[in-house]
Amino acid sequence: MPSPIRCPIRPEESGWLAQAARQAKQRRLAAGDCLFRQGDRAQAIFRVEQGRLRLVRHLADGSAVTLHVARAGDGLAEAALFASQYHCDAVAEIDSSVAVIARAPLLAALHGDAESSLAFAADLSRQVRNLRWQLELRNIRSARERLLVWLRLQANPDGVVTLDRPWTVIAPELGLSHEAVYRALARLTAERRLRRKKDRVQLI
Amino acid sequence: MPSPIRCPIRPEESGWLAQAARQAKQRRLAAGDCLFRQGDRAQAIFRVEQGRLRLVRHLADGSAVTLHVARAGDGLAEAALFASQYHCDAVAEIDSSVAVIARAPLLAALHGDAESSLAFAADLSRQVRNLRWQLELRNIRSARERLLVWLRLQANPDGVVTLDRPWTVIAPELGLSHEAVYRALARLTAERRLRRKKDRVQLI
DNA sequence: CGGAGCCTTGAGAGCTGTCAATCCGGGTGG
DNA sequence: CCACCCGGATTGACAGCTCTCAAGGCTCCG
Numbered sequence: 001m002p003s004p005i006r007c008p009i010r011p012e013e014s015g016w017l018a019q020a021a022r023q024a025k026q027r028r029l030a031a032g033d034c035l036f037r038q039g040d041r042a043q044a045i046f047r048v049e050q051g052r053l054r055l056v057r058h059l060a061d062g063s064a065v066t067l068h069v070a071r072a073g074d075g076l077a078e079a080a081l082f083a084s085q086y087h088c089d090a091v092a093e094i095d096s097s098v099a100v101i102a103r104a105p106l107l108a109a110l111h112g113d114a115e116s117s118l119a120f121a122a123d124l125s126r127q128v129r130n131l132r133w134q135l136e137l138r139n140i141r142s143a144r145e146r147l148l149v150w151l152r153l154q155a156n157p158d159g160v161v162t163l164d165r166p167w168t169v170i171a172p173e174l175g176l177s178h179e180a181v182y183r184a185l186a187r188l189t190a191e192r193r194l195r196r197k198k199d200r201v202q203l204i
Numbered sequence: 205m206p207s208p209i210r211c212p213i214r215p216e217e218s219g220w221l222a223q224a225a226r227q228a229k230q231r232r233l234a235a236g237d238c239l240f241r242q243g244d245r246a247q248a249i250f251r252v253e254q255g256r257l258r259l260v261r262h263l264a265d266g267s268a269v270t271l272h273v274a275r276a277g278d279g280l281a282e283a284a285l286f287a288s289q290y291h292c293d294a295v296a297e298i299d300s301s302v303a304v305i306a307r308a309p310l311l312a313a314l315h316g317d318a319e320s321s322l323a324f325a326a327d328l329s330r331q332v333r334n335l336r337w338q339l340e341l342r343n344i345r346s347a348r349e350r351l352l353v354w355l356r357l358q359a360n361p362d363g364v365v366t367l368d369r370p371w372t373v374i375a376p377e378l379g380l381s382h383e384a385v386y387r388a389l390a391r392l393t394a395e396r397r398l399r400r401k402k403d404r405v406q407l408i
Numbered sequence: 409c410g411g412a413g414c415c416t417t418g419a420g421a422g423c424t425g426t427c428a429a430t431c432c433g434g435g436t437g438g
Numbered sequence: 439c440c441a442c443c444c445g446g447a448t449t450g451a452c453a454g455c456t457c458t459c460a461a462g463g464c465t466c467c468g
Binding site for chain 1: 261263267269270271272282283285286291314315316317318319321322324325326328329330331332333335336337338339340341342343344353356357379
């Protein structure tokens with residue numbers, strides 16, 4: 001009998017990276033500032049301490065695509081450890097601060113430190129799991145079902161979900177408009193599949 | 205001036221894992237066979253050599269969600285290295301064979317081998333990049349635009365994309381029905397944004 | 409020649425996104 | 439103490455889009 005397992009959509013604090021960030025120097029960015037640009041030599045990896053950065057990749061024809069939005073606690077440009085240059089731009093969406101972890105010393109240290117390298121791998125594998133999960137969530141077309149599955153995964157064993165951020169923030173993470181989310185919540189409530197009270201949701 | 209960068213949606217052969225798999229023993233699975241179940245003690249990680257495995261997670265209420273479909277060349281259950289038990293079921297969709305890499309010896313080896321640990325991390329960071337990219341691709345609502353962006357990323361510097369699998373296979377990877385893809389291709393062709401010839405697409 | 413995949417295109421239904429309007433609770437300045 | 443403002447929460451209306459179901463056509467291969 002498989003046991004239910006909790007899977008946070010928002011990646012938890014990256015244990016290893018958080019550690020590395022502690023000894024790193026901070027850099028502050030005003031909204032709109034650019035941390036690095038696509039093609040720059042990769043000189044550091046980062047951890048977002050405050051604020052929000054958007055990673056944007058430029059395509060051959062000049063158009064751009066957002067690759068990711070990194071928030072407080074997220075790692076940033078981990079892949080730059082293994083590449084000679086950045087593959088996208090990083091721009092602060094709001095005033096932010098990041099821990100700057102220089103690439104060369106870090107890489108050198110990791111080369112001689114199996115424990116840290118493994119811890120780093122563990123962080124990444126956790127991210128892979130979360131990302132896979134988010135991707136599959138998007139394969140659920142129906143807003144109602146997608147929301148329901150998301151809630152089930154967030155729920156504690158009693159079927160209770162406590163929200164730590166407003167639906168307007170959660171909706172885009174689910175790939176839905178906030179209106180769609182509210183409508184789905186309304187229908188699920190009407191169908192007696194859940195109960196709502198403020199920022200608590202009880203699954204039935 | 206940022207240079208265009210190629211980003212395969214299908215993760216390339218995982219260099220490090222491929223290496224590790226070479227010395228591992230193989231296991232054959234008939235369609236429908238189960239490689240491991242959610243809650244089983246994590247005793248090995250795997251690499252799909254042939255066939256296709258589906259990873260399914262069971263939720264608290266008994267429903268199930270597909271987490272991932274692993275194909276030839278893909279790693280399988282890498283996260284199990286860092287967990288004591290599997291977090292999902294793995295079932296062969298068709299006759300398949302996997303390389304079985306025992307967990308304990310591998311972990312022991314990695315603990316003393318910074319190089320391999322780093323190589324493993326590099327594999328994972330590549331996966332993270334690909335997954336992020338796929339996730340953001342899904343944020344593009346319009347089938348036409350999504351397809352176009354995908355093509356741009358797949359294109360070589362000349363704007364040529366050569367397909368190694370039929371559209372019927374690509375379509376679900378893009379989160380679209382194959383009909384939607386064909387229609388998008390037809391419109392893009394009519395708009396002279398691309399030319400098609402067999403399994404080659406030329407962007408304009 | 410027949411069949412199996414793949415490719416294409418048509419028609420209709422259902423769903424979500426977008427635009428808009430309203431309500432509500434909390435915080436602020438007068 | 440009250441008017442005001444702002445962000446979040448809700449709900450309605452509508453257009454546009456993709457999905458699904460269906461029906462061929464095309465190509466390769468036995």
